[in-house]
Amino acid sequence: MSAATHARPQPRTEASVSDLVRIRRALVSVSDKAGLVEFAQALAALGVEIVSTGGTAAALQRAGVRTRPIEDLTGFPEMMDGRVKTLHPKVHGALLGVRGNPEHVAAMQAHGIEPIDLVCVNLYPFEQTVAREGVAEHEAVEQIDIGGQSMLRSAAKNFESVAVVTSPQQYGAVLEQLAANGGATTLALRRELAAAVFAHTAAYDAAIAAFMAR
Numbered sequence: 001m002s003a004a005t006h007a008r009p010q011p012r013t014e015a016s017v018s019d020l021v022r023i024r025r026a027l028v029s030v031s032d033k034a035g036l037v038e039f040a041q042a043l044a045a046l047g048v049e050i051v052s053t054g055g056t057a058a059a060l061q062r063a064g065v066r067t068r069p070i071e072d073l074t075g076f077p078e079m080m081d082g083r084v085k086t087l088h089p090k091v092h093g094a095l096l097g098v099r100g101n102p103e104h105v106a107a108m109q110a111h112g113i114e115p116i117d118l119v120c121v122n123l124y125p126f127e128q129t130v131a132r133e134g135v136a137e138h139e140a141v142e143q144i145d146i147g148g149q150s151m152l153r154s155a156a157k158n159f160e161s162v163a164v165v166t167s168p169q170q171y172g173a174v175l176e177q178l179a180a181n182g183g184a185t186t187l188a189l190r191r192e193l194a195a196a197v198f199a200h201t202a203a204y205d206a207a208i209a210a211f212m213a214r
Contacts, residue, residue, distance in 0.1 A: 020184040021161055026118040027091070028060070029053040029070075029148065031125055035168040037063040039120070042175050046183040051116070073114070095119065095154040099161045118174075118185075119155040120165040123148045123200075127207045144208055152197045159194035160187065166200050 026048050030036055033056070040050055040060050052060055052067040060067045074088040094116040097104040108115065124145040155164035163185045165174055170193065177189055 019187045020181055021117060021163070021187075021190070022182070022184045023048050023117045023163065023178060025049045025051065025094075025114060025116050026120060027051045027070075027094075027116050027151065028067075028120040029056050029151075030120060030122045032122045032168060033059055035171050036060070037065065039168075039171040039175065040065045040067075042178075043118075046178055048118070048183070089113065091116070091151065092154050095151065095162055096158050098158065116155075116162065118163045118165065119151050121148045121151050122166055122168075123152075123204055127204075140211060145204070149201055149204070152201060156194035156197035159190040163190050164193050164197050166193075166197055170196075 023043070023046070026043055028036070028040060028050055029052060036056065036059060041063070043050060044065055050060065050065065050067045051070060051073050053070045057067045057069055070091075074090045089111065090113050093108060093111065093113040097108045097113065097115065099105065099115065107113070124143045152164055152166060155162040163174065165171065174185070174189070174193075177185055
């Protein structure tokens with residue numbers, strides 16, 4: 001292989017990055033529903049379209065929060081007992097597409113991929129499940145989150161354009177910033193939230209690895 005094959009991409013400078021990103025569409029899918037309704041209501045009041053899945057969508061609809069079902073976005077129903085619902089190009093393309101890259105933008109337009117500017121996901125409660133006495137292996141395995149992890153990592157990788165929320169404890173800071181910036185987040189906050197994602201998913205995977213090694 002040539003040396004060029006191993007060349008690392010050069011980081012972009014701060015000057016090339018748009019600091020404020022307006023939140024127009026959010027994907028919300030949470031296991032921990034503490035503060036969910038209030039957070040979604042605040043987003044909706046700012047004109048944010050809320051896309052949601054399964055139990056989260058049902059909880060929001062019961063509270064009168066208008067939501068767009070994930071199957072409407074992807075064109076596919078949730079399937080396999082919910083194991084497959086967000087693992088789709090119209091989700092991950094919407095998260096990973098670099099907004100300032102003409103080729104990415106053209107691909108999104110060509111394939112009908114609508115940008116997602118904020119992801120609010122907390123993972124299946126694996127650690128709480130395996131902490132229960134006598135939990136069966138199949139119960140633990142079902143609490144290994146795949147789609148949630150994938151969305152968090154996709155959004156965090158593209159933190160220049162996407163804000164990613166992993167915990168109800170972050171709701172207040174995010175809403176405060178949206179209120180202060182006309183519905184937009186700053187690059188500093190998006191980077192901070194992305195760092196929290198990778199710390200969170202690393203700990204989550206470590207817990208799974210420890211359980212599987214028993």
